[in-house]
Amino acid sequence: MTVPDRRGDTHVVLDTYADTGLLVAIDLVNRLVVRPENVETRAVLAEILAVDPPSVHRLAPRHAAGFTTLAGQLRPVLDDLRTGDEDTAATRLNKLLATHPAHPHLAVEHGRWRLHHHPADTALVPMWSAICAEALARFLANGYARRIGACDAPGCGRLFVDTTRNRIRRFCSTACQDRVKTAAARRRHAQP
């Protein structure tokens, strides 16, 4: 399925891009490593993990260090994918997957059996380490490695998944895009 975006380009919409583990991995790296925010880590984590309310409920200040370590482990994987070094990314991911294996588990949710990645009582950081590593491994194995991009705006560098058909996305957000556009317009205006 594809939908047009406002530039007239076509966005490729694939389930893989909406993968929770992939999006959480990128958020962790962006918000804890690439552009750390000047707020309590637990608050940042609560926003990142909002996709899974039970995780937010279990989140405690003691988890901050573990998630920061995980973000530090995921960043080089994303950088390898972005620069096309799939071999190194795969080696790193295999190491992470060996340390944090998935634990598929059936549990009743809203009256029906659902397959979960882990039992609900699995320790939070190892569980998300497994979810993120597995998501990135699937992303790589499905041939999407080069769809990891980094924001071109000066001083940003946040990572994103480029879902445009021809991989033309340059910015992490419209805020960065607008900032660069405004600066360019100002430069043009200042020229004699």
Ligand SMILES: [Zn+2]
């Ligand atoms: Zn940016």
